[in-house]
Amino acid sequence: MSEPNRAPYDPDSRAQSAPGAVPGTDSGPAPRVELTSLDTLWFQVAGTVCNLACTHCFVSCSPTNRTHDFLSLETVRRTLDEAAGLGVKEYYFTGGEPFLNPEMEQILEATLAVGPATVLTNGLLLDPERCHRLAALAAASDYSLDVRVSLDGMTAESNDAIRGEGVFERAMAGIRHLAAAGINPVLTVTEVHEENASPEGKERFFGLLRELGIDKPRLKVLPIFQIGNEAERGGAYESWQRLREGDVPDGSWDHLQCSSCRMVTDQGVWVCPILVNEPSGRMGATLADSLDTYPLEHPACWTCHVYGVSCKT
């Protein structure tokens, strides 16, 4: 077990260590991103609690990680009220594993009354009964409900090396149950295996979905963030992988999801879904607190800029 080895947190310490831009080096102040509009609101609805402990998890979720805990239906309702007043366009739910949250289905019902919802799940808790209840929730709403199921390889061997033994078969069963209930999931894969993102790789995932009875297959590919468990698995960031003032050209801010999203956890509102394990990613207690600029200091911000990452579908 690692020992705590941090100095007491000082929010100004980074600013102090970056006294000014030095051309050609990796020092200098980070650019600040403005919130153009709050379009996408994320909920860390299961906190960092998961029934898996994937080797590439950038938020290091596990059955015992309670850095962020479950969100209550009451907190979600209160946030939805504030979000509606700010005109949020779409809601996303992640964790951890969202369906570990005992109030998850009521949370989805409350959300689908005010806008479209997407759940990011590992598929392990998608039994036939739950899938039919989700289909009924979707049918009762004017808005779309999407279920995104994560997979990291086309075979049990390549997938389970990342996600854990037996996970491939169980996720496949979850997808089959969704399809049987009339829900067309979006398969989400990361670039943990290079071939996942290639056109041929994408076609193979489409083929896999067709075999499971889904005739309109849908796929979302995400890059890897070299943080959390992934730092140990694939290597951490190098010191040059940082954004400095001037790195984001005018007209490119739209490509950064933090210009149009926020993340709600039981600890407050964070700037984006990636930085929830950094206290410095927190922007306040309410959405109003979070309508502020944010310094792109973290190396993960570099990944978002360089790869044009968006976590939404």
Added chain:
Amino acid sequence: MAQRPPQSRETEQRARLERQRAAAREKLTRHRGMATWGETLVPLGEFRKAAETVGRHLSPEEAAAERAAYRAPRPDPAPVEGPYGKIAVFGGVYSNHLALAALLEDAGRRGAEAIYCLGDLGAFGPNPEKVRPLLDQGGVLTIQGNYEESLATGAEDCNCGYTDPRDNHFADISYRYTEARCSEDFKAWMGSLPRRRRVRVGERELLLVHGSPRRINEFLFESATPVPYLEVLLDQAGADGLLVTHTGLHWHRKLPSGRDVVNVGVIGRPANDGRTEVWYATVAADADGELSVDLLPLAYDWQGLAAEMRAERLPEEFVQTIETGWWTTCLEVLPTKERARSRF
């Protein structure tokens, strides 16, 4: 060296398995009482205490003021056109000059005093240059769509943001075809088009844009565009109504505030509903000051268009859509509900 006895191999195997199990157990339980601060484990309380101090702490009054400022109208230099009693509005011509000709006749017959086009003149269809003289003849007031923006700026693609390789393949074919057949003069004209117009119909001031007031290529699909979002858009725009296109699917919603939002659909290809007609809208002021919105199916010579597309050797997939009313490409952007109603 002598061969090791089988027992020792078994013992070794057992030991290895036990080590693997212990590692798995450690992985599943290592966070007990601890938080992950980046890659470091710290006591839960330490993370939470640190997080608490970060960010803004607005008072309830400051928060209310912040939210009000966010919703407040933003200045819009676009001049207000009109007032009109009735206008016709369409989008997404996609080089379908036969539908455009039919529209000009239909809108005239219905008494439209002005005709607005919300952009996307090219894509899918044949001979894009045939569209421009019709727009001129009909006195159509046009807004720039993402297609015009891309063609005028010499961009690589239509900026629809597809990720499915098949969608990108077909989007690329139609973009390259259109780009090669539009004159420099036509492209320069596209670049000169305004990105928004404000039009008065009766007492109501409407904002006309291509995708959304925020982004030229933002999709406003019915099942993915919530009511509270539209109320805020209209507050920020300081408008009584909003007219958009870009998605290819038409819808109309009367908001709780009494304001109207209309996606006028497209006249370039059918609405993915198994019908050959295409769609546009008329918006009129009625006697009690309300807006009267009609979404109208438009019949046109689709057989003629299909023949011309084949003569131009455009992909059979595009022709099939014109003939059957079902989309065969660019489906990935559809939200779940719209995709479920789709054939492909």
